[in-house]
Amino acid sequence: MKGTVALQLVDVLRDFGVDVVFGIPGGAISALYAALLERPDVRIITTKHESTAAFLAIGYAIATGRPGVVLTTAGPGITNAVTGVASAFYEGVPVVHIAGEVARSAFGRGALQEGSPAGFDAVAIMRRVTKMSVMLSHPGPATSVLRKALSTAYSGRRGPVFVSLPLDVACASVDAQPLSGSVRTTFEIDSDATRRALDMLERAQRPLILAGAGTRDLSGRRALRRLAEHVGAPVCVTTKGKGVFPEDHPLFLGVLGFGGHDSVISYLERGVDVLLAVGSGLNDFTTNAWSPLLRATRAFLQIDIDSAQLGKNYPIDLGLVGPADQVIGRMLEHRSDERVSKPLGRGPSLVETQPLVPSPSGALTTMEVVLAMNEACPRDAVFTADMGEHLSVALHYLRVSEHGDFITCLGFGSMGSGIATAIGHQLGAPQRRTFAICGDGGFLMYGNELATAVQHGLRVTFVVMNDSRLNMVHHGMHDLFGRSPDFTTSPVDFAMMARSMGAEGHVVRTRLDLVRLLSDEADGPVVLDVRFDADVRLAGNQRVAALKQFGSSEHDG
Structure with a gap:
C-alpha cells in the first residue's frame, strides 16, 4: 500500500506514542500538516513562536515521557527554534524537531528560506545542539531515518534530534513500511x-x-x-x-x-x-x-x-x-541483612534558610511571594522557573513535596523558558496544577504564549514578579562594577494584558490577596502581576562571586 512520505512519517511518530505536536505552519512544512489531518488522534498545538514551541515540547516530554515534537517551516522557522532545541540538548530531554525545507530542485538557486548545504545549511547549524541532525534526502529510506532519529533521542543521555524534510520528499509516494515501535536502551551495569x-x-x-x-x-x-x-x-x-x-x-x-x-x-x-x-x-x-x-x-x-x-x-x-x-x-541488591542502616538524622529538616528581610516600605518581597506559594499551592503542584532573581529565591525558599515537581531549564539559562515549559507540562499532566514563577523581563519575551494556554483551557498560574527592571542584571552589575546602565522598562500591566487575551488577570500588592488568589481553583490560565520591592533580595548570590572569579586574571588563558 502506497502513501505519501509525510503520512508515513506521521505514522512513525504515532507508533512512538506521539499524540501532540507543537509548532507554527508554513509552506515548506505544509505536507506534514496536511498528513496530520488524516490522523486526527494527533493533536496540533499552534504556538506563537518557534522557540516556545520547543519549550512546550520540553515540558510535555518531561510530564509524559513521550517525545516532544516540534514542527516548523524552513528558514526563520528553524533558526527561531534553536534556543528551545538547545535547551532540550542541555537538559537531556527527547525533543524531535522536524523542519520543512524547499524542494530539492531549488537547492543552490537562492530559493526563499533555503536551508540546503548551498544555503544557510540548517543541518549543520542544528548539529551542535542535537544528538542527530539529518536531511531526508530521498523518499525511500525516510521512515527508517526518522525511526533512527527517535531512537537516538532516547538512547543513552536523552536529547533532541533534528530532521530536515524537503517539500518534494514529503509529497512523494512510497510503499508503506512496517512499524517497529519504540526502542529501549539497555545498560550493562558493573x-x-x-x-x-x-x-x-x-x-x-x-x-x-x-x-x-x-x-x-x-x-x-x-x-x-x-x-x-x-x-x-x-x-x-x-x-x-x-x-x-x-x-x-x-x-x-x-x-x-x-x-x-x-x-x-x-x-x-x-x-x-x-x-x-x-x-x-x-x-x-x-x-x-x-x-x-x-x-x-x-x-x-x-x-x-x-x-x-x-x-x-x-x-x-x-x-x-x-x-x-x-x-x-x-x-x-547488595544489601545484607546483617547491616544496620544509620539513623535518619535530626529533624524535622536539616535545611537552613536565610532569615527574611522585610521591605522598609511594607511592600511585598520576592521571598514573601514564594513563602505564600508554599502556603497556598497544592502539595502535588508543578512549579517552573527561569532565569532571573526570582529563580534564586524560588530555589532557596520554595518547598517541593514528594508529590510535587520543580522544573527549570538551567543548562542554557533562557529567560522566559519557564512560561512555555509550564504550558507544555500542563498539557501533558492536566490533573496537576502548574505554577510558572517568572520575571517581567521573561514575560515580555514569551508571555504571548498565554494565548495558547487560553485557547486550550490550561490551568497554569503565572506569578509574574513585576518591578519594571531587569533586576538580576541590575544588582549583578552593581556588585561587579559598582554601577549599572538603566535596565528599567516602561511599566506594563500584565493583568490587563492577560484579560486582553481572555485569561484571568490580577494586580497583587499584599500577601493576603496573593494567598487567596493562589488558592483559587481557576478553570483556565491566571496571571498574577505581583508588585514588590525590587531592592530587597536574597543575600549571598554565589553567581556574582563566580563571575568575579571568572573575570579575574587567575582565569586568563
Whole structure:
C-alpha cells in the first residue's frame, strides 16, 4: 500500500506514542500538516513562536515521557527554534524537531528560506545542539531515518534530534513500511562496582548524596530515597535537581549552588568522607563555580547515564554508568541483612534558610511571594522557573513535596523558558496544577504564549514578579562594577494584558490577596502581576562571586 512520505512519517511518530505536536505552519512544512489531518488522534498545538514551541515540547516530554515534537517551516522557522532545541540538548530531554525545507530542485538557486548545504545549511547549524541532525534526502529510506532519529533521542543521555524534510520528499509516494515501535536502551551495569559503591556508603561516617536532574523520573526518585534512607546519608540537590528529593524529608539538606542553602556549605566545610554525585554534570551553577569544598576524604563516587560526564569536572574514585534508577537498584541488591542502616538524622529538616528581610516600605518581597506559594499551592503542584532573581529565591525558599515537581531549564539559562515549559507540562499532566514563577523581563519575551494556554483551557498560574527592571542584571552589575546602565522598562500591566487575551488577570500588592488568589481553583490560565520591592533580595548570590572569579586574571588563558 502506497502513501505519501509525510503520512508515513506521521505514522512513525504515532507508533512512538506521539499524540501532540507543537509548532507554527508554513509552506515548506505544509505536507506534514496536511498528513496530520488524516490522523486526527494527533493533536496540533499552534504556538506563537518557534522557540516556545520547543519549550512546550520540553515540558510535555518531561510530564509524559513521550517525545516532544516540534514542527516548523524552513528558514526563520528553524533558526527561531534553536534556543528551545538547545535547551532540550542541555537538559537531556527527547525533543524531535522536524523542519520543512524547499524542494530539492531549488537547492543552490537562492530559493526563499533555503536551508540546503548551498544555503544557510540548517543541518549543520542544528548539529551542535542535537544528538542527530539529518536531511531526508530521498523518499525511500525516510521512515527508517526518522525511526533512527527517535531512537537516538532516547538512547543513552536523552536529547533532541533534528530532521530536515524537503517539500518534494514529503509529497512523494512510497510503499508503506512496517512499524517497529519504540526502542529501549539497555545498560550493562558493573555488579562489582555497585557492590563496592554501596559498601563505601554504608561504612561512611559523614556521607553525602548530591542528586541532579538525572534522577527526576519517578523510578529515579524512589531509588534515590531508598538509598538515602538505607545508608542514612543527607541529600542535597543541584539547581536543576530541585524537587527530585522530598524537601520535607528529615534527610534533605538543601540546594547546592545558585540560590542554595548555608546548611549544605556548612556540612561540606565540616568534611565528607564519601560523596556520591548522581545524575549531575556538576557544572558551575551547581557547584558554585567548581568549588573545592565539593570533595571527599575517602571516596568521590559518580553515577551518570553519560560516561563522558564521569570525572569531567571533579576527579572521582569510582564511576558507574547507567540510568540512576537502574544503577541504584543494582547497588541496593547488595544489601545484607546483617547491616544496620544509620539513623535518619535530626529533624524535622536539616535545611537552613536565610532569615527574611522585610521591605522598609511594607511592600511585598520576592521571598514573601514564594513563602505564600508554599502556603497556598497544592502539595502535588508543578512549579517552573527561569532565569532571573526570582529563580534564586524560588530555589532557596520554595518547598517541593514528594508529590510535587520543580522544573527549570538551567543548562542554557533562557529567560522566559519557564512560561512555555509550564504550558507544555500542563498539557501533558492536566490533573496537576502548574505554577510558572517568572520575571517581567521573561514575560515580555514569551508571555504571548498565554494565548495558547487560553485557547486550550490550561490551568497554569503565572506569578509574574513585576518591578519594571531587569533586576538580576541590575544588582549583578552593581556588585561587579559598582554601577549599572538603566535596565528599567516602561511599566506594563500584565493583568490587563492577560484579560486582553481572555485569561484571568490580577494586580497583587499584599500577601493576603496573593494567598487567596493562589488558592483559587481557576478553570483556565491566571496571571498574577505581583508588585514588590525590587531592592530587597536574597543575600549571598554565589553567581556574582563566580563571575568575579571568572573575570579575574587567575582565569586568563
